[in-house]
Structures are given as structure tokens and as C-alpha cells.
Amino acid sequence: MKQSILIFLIGFTISYGGYAQEEKIHHDVPSSPAFSILDFEPTSVLRPTSPSELTTNILTSFDENGKLNPNIGLEFAPYWLKSKPELTLEQFNDPDTWQTIQQTFRLSFANVQDTAIDQSLMGVGFRFQLIQGKLPQSATDAIQLIQSRSKLASVILGIRALAQTFINKQSAIDKIVLEARSQDCSDAAIAELYTIAEDVDPSYAKDTTNTRSEIQAFAASIYDQYLALNINDELIDQTREKAGLIIELGGASSFQTKQPGQDGGIRKLGFWATASEKINEQNQFVFSARYMKANVDSVESNFDVGLSFVKDVENISLSFEAVARWYEVQFKDVNAGGQFIDRIEDDFTYRLSVNANYKLSKSIFVNASFGRNYANGVTQQSGFFSILGVNYNLFRPTTITDIK
Template sequence: MKYSVVLFGWLLGLSFISGQEKLNNLKAPSSPASSILGLQPSIVLTPKSYQALETALFSNFIDDNKVVVPSDLAIEFTPYWVDKKGMTIKDYLLPETFESLKRGSSFSLASTQSFALGDETNTNALAFGYRTSIFLKSDDYETYITETITKLRLSASIIAFINSQASSMINRLEYEEFIKEIESVIFNAIHSKLVDVDVSQLVSNLMTHVREIPIRLYLNNPDKFGDEFNSIVFYFFKDQSAYEGLKDHIKNRYGFILDFAYAGVLNFPTNEFDFSYVPKQSLWFAPSYAFQKKNGSTLKLIGVFRYEWYHVDYYKYYFPGNDVYEHNFDYGLAINSEIKRFSFNFEFVGRSSNSEEFAGMDENGNELYRKINNSDIQYLGSFNYNLYDQVVLSYTIGNRFEPLLNSRNTLVSTLTLNFGFGAPDKETLGLQK
């Protein structure tokens, strides 16, 4: 598998760019384990069976009969889909809430040999993660899906009926006889399965296409003619609008979705397995609501909440001089919309951190602690215009978090031109299921 991300940009106001799109960084990541380690692995293994999972673990974590921590490894495993066969489209698109939670459950594992401590020492680290999505279906969603599936089933039924009759006939009839008999088969199929249509007109239109087949029907070699006939019947009865509608819907589901993820890091500061810390854990919680696409326009509301917990003693010892808070909360709201080539995104993100610090002893010998707090907010609006496919002109304005230097300098106003060529996402990792 290969993933690449290439992004070129002409940036005005370059110093502001690091503060942008904070909300995207807070969303539940596709691979929580890789995310908490800050890895962008070149290979993500996605075993589809327990045997493949076992092989992936054994071949990467065992070397010369010793347990090792592999460098830059990421594994994503979704147990629900192991050996899953023959699920119906309705079960797939209209799961019950608990079913949806099980289906979206994905376990991730990531490892690195380059987890740098404060003194630049590279150490081994493993990360474990879990994520899932819960989809809550609404009544109108269910109605839309049911109606669309019914339309596609009807098309499939007509096509299968006509083609099954034709498959027998091409093996025993000459061309003229075939044309005569198939016309009556088509008439009966339309008459019995479709209502409120001009049957004669439909039959006449289809037969015009059938008569235009450039290949001759030979009794000793009827298959080429049969293939062409099957295709013509398929496209004649295919409900293109229902087909494209369902495809688009699967890519951009509308309704309420709740993403949840957790990840934790296990660091071996001395590179020995008998001495480890859990320096950092994260929890993501992201509800979103996508409105039904209308005339190609989309509207989505997103909320995010991330809690990060740091092992303060670990950071004091291994990252001296860094200010690390024990509890860190990030939260945000966003609204984004796409109208043809134009899209906009407004987001508000806040963060709040706190820690307890040892402050001494009282006269009775009790330990005293003081609470340290820090908070900040950021709000941004961005406007994008797709000049061409993969070429986007963007303007962003707002107020960013206070930077370490020039803390009064929080205004964001940037104009960028971006070229993009794909990146690993939920779909490519097989998490879209």
C-alpha cells in the first residue's frame, strides 16, 4: 500500500499558518494509536482475518525469538468484518445503534523506535488505540434508503428476467426468430413489473437499440451477441438517478454520527521491557450532524471534545523545562458547507489545562498543592474556491491561540493556493464500513 501527501502552497502571512484548522486536529483520528505517537507510517497493515493479524504481529514483533518494538509500524484491525459474508444492503445501511457501534469498532497498534525524550534520546514506544462510530438513523433517512433500494431491485429484476430468457433463446434461435420472440418477452416483463409507463413506446425504444447491435447472432457462437444484448438491456433499465444517489449517499452519509476514540502511549525510556511509563492518554468524542445533500450543496455541524492526560512526573524527569499540565481539555464547534465550487468553514476552538503542583507542607505536616490553570480560545472562518480539481484558493480570517512569542499578535488573515494529491483517510484504511 502506498500513501503520499504532497502539499504545495504559496503562503502569505506564513507565521500564522500553524494556528489554523485546529478543529481538524481535534477530531477522532482514523488511527488513534498512530495519532498519539505522532506517526505518519508509510505502511498501515489492515489484516482481514485473525490468521493475518497473528502473522502481522508475529512477523513484526518477534525477531530471533526475542520480542522487539518495530520501527514505524501501524496495524488497524476491525474484528466485525472478519469472515463477514452476504450482508444485505439494508443491514449495511440501516444498522441498529449497538450494531453500528460493533461494526465501527477498530483496534489500532503503532510502534516506533524514535520516541524522542527531552534530551533527544530515541526510545521505544508502543501505542494502543480504539475507535468507533455510532450512526443514529432518522425516519426520513430510512424512507429514502428503502425507496432507493426498491427502485434498484426493480431494475435488477427486469434485467435478470429478460436476460435469463435471452440466454436460453440465443442458443436455439436464428436472429430473426430471436428478435420476434424477445420483443414479446420484453413486452411481458415491462407490462408485469412497471406501472404508469407507455409499454409500447419503451419496447419500441429498446428494440431499436437491440436491432442496432453490430454483431451477428450465430448459433454456433452466440455469446458475443448475447454479451452485447445483456449490456444494452442493463443500461436501458438501470435507474441511473437511484444508482448515483445511493453511491453518493454511501460516501457522504447524512444524519447524526458520534465518533469516539481512545489511545494511550507506553514508553520504555531505557529501552528495556521491564521499565515503562504511560506518559500520555487521549480521549476523543465528536458528535456531528450532516444535513441531506440538496442540489449538490452540503451542510455539516461538528462538535469535538478531546481530553488529554499527561503523567506530570514523567515529563518533569524526561522533559525538564517543559510546561506540561496534567489535564488538558480541547473543545470546539464548526459549521461547514459546500455549494458547488465554493465552500466555507467557521470554527471555534477552546482549550483549558490544569494541574496540581506541590506547594510545601503545612504546620501539621500535611502536603499542600496549588492548582495551576491555563485557557485560550481560537475562532476562524475560511472561504475556499476550487479553481480546478485538486487546486484550491483559500482565505482565512480570525483570531488564533496566543503564540509563545508576540503574544498580542493573534490576528489571522491568510490567502493560500493549495495543490493536493490524496492522503490516507477512513476509506483507504477500510474504516468507512
């Protein structure tokens, strides 16, 4: 497929539905197995990402003749298209292998305009994770705080109902703390309780006696403020990010629609494995290996090995990518005697690229990629490529507080 020197990319990521939707760890230019198999990829090293219920990518590009071509992609996780009220927080955050595959399995579809043959190509792909990584300690603490808040809210309601058994507000607070500790509530949640109690009545600890109605009103005010206590975005984001080793497998196939004078059918198949090691919140390494084979005018096969380093600095995410390709191309040719022969060329080529993603807001990201592309001397010519674009998340993910 001919690739333009400059591609303007506009990606709209649409995520909708109920619980358990996740954001990507990094602000990537839209990419999926279905787009990758069509050679329409901002990055060759696909990063393992958190699954969303539905992601729609609309990529518009200009070909070498200045013609505007619409390219549309769709990726979704079937498991999350239906709510999972039976799924516990422990199963969600620390799933076994089968549960990991179910939660991360995604299907993708894409349509790209091939200007070389003036025809649309379709891609279908899938991917899933075998190892999902582990939550960092900060995320574990955040989850414990969320769980403790829920337990404490129930305890406060119980204390309010038993207001007549306490002599003053302090004894009621002491009972709440005692019950909270027996239910393994975190120290952070208990500290929040004391702070809220002070806000409701700064002198509650000085009262020697209180009436039943005063204790009930005191507990009710604490409960209302506790429910109104918002979990900030940083706390929610911490529960979505996994650290350590992530292993993802995938595959894809591209198709050509049948046209007058042209044969349709499968054009290309590909399979790959990706391993990601997130060292900390700022640094991540991604290793990828893939095999692809195409049968169009010539028979092509290639094996790629790639490495990407991702660096996050405040609102900017930078990635540096290098991919080595060993290829073989079999094509029709004519020898010195004028006879038609099948010629085979096998060699090595590579791709180098830099990708930058800048976060303008929670929903808008500006993306830029540039570098040197692959070449095999027959169907691909090496050259500089650049991609500019905007990624817009139309809907924000819902909170995770619906998990039991």
C-alpha cells in the same frame, strides 16, 4: 511537545481489499485518535468518517530548528479486513446498534517525533459509531435502482429462455415489464429497459410477428447492454453518504519509549464523544467533547468542548473550528522561602482554526489549516499555527455491487 510554526504535511491514504470500502464524506487532512493524543492534529474536532479497511498516513514535519521529522500513522477497521458475503444491503445501510459498532470500529496507531525531548512518541487509539445516520432519499433511490437492475437482468435471461412462447418482441418486453413490476423494480430501471430496447431495435414495437431466434437475439442484446450499463461515480457516492445525526465515541493513549536516563510508559490518556449533524450535501455541524490527562514532568488535565462548521462548495471543503479548553496543570515550583512546592494552575484557553481542502482530482487533495493554538502558560504557549499538505488516495474504493 514543541510545535513548528509551519508544518508541511504529506498524507497518503491507502485503502485496499474487497467490498464495502467507503470514502470520506469530506476531504480531510489525515487525522485519527492516535495522532490527536500526540497533539499532532490539523483539527481538534475529529469528524465522524466512514470506515475504510486500511488507512496509512505519512506526515512529515519541520521542527523549529528546521529538522525534518517523519511521523507515521495507521488506522484500520478490523470488521472490513475480511469479506462479508453474508451481509445484506439492508444490514449494511440500516444496521442495528451492535452491527453499527462492528462496522465502524477502528484502531489507530501513530508515531511522532518529539523535538523537545529528542524522542519518538507512540499513540494508540480507537473509535466507533453508536448512531450512523440515515441515507438521504437520493441514496435510497440509487440503491433501489441498483437492486432493480440486478432483478431485471435475471428476468431478461428467463424471457430469452422462453422465447418460443412469444409472438413478437413487443410481447416479450411486456412480459419483462410485468415480471419486473411484480418484483418491485423501480420505475427508473423500467424506463432504462425501454430506452435500451429502442437502442437495440428502434422498430421492435411495429413488428407483428417475430421468430424465436429473433426474439432470443433481441433479449440477448438487451441483456448485454444492461450488463454494460455502468453505475456512474455519483450514484456510487450517494450510497456511501449518511445524513442526519452521527454519534462517535473514541479513546487514545500515548507512550514514551524507554531511553537511557529516561522513564518510558504511558504519558497521556484521552476519551471523547463526537456528534455530527449533516443538514444537507453542503453543510454539516460537528460537536466534540473530550477529556485528556497527562503525567510527564507535570500533571495536566483538560476538558475540551468544540464546534466545527463544514461547508462544501463544488471541489472545495471549508471548515471553521472553535474549541474551548478548561485545564489544570500541577507542577513543581519554589516559593518565596526557597521551599519546593506543588503549584496548581487552572484556567481557560481556546483554539480557533480554519481548514480548507481543495480537490484537484478524485485521488489528490490540497489541504491548508491555520489559526490560534491553545496556551496554558506553563507547558504550552499560544501562537499562530499553519499546516499545508497534500492528501493522496493511492487506491480507489471498489463498487458496492457485490452485496446481495
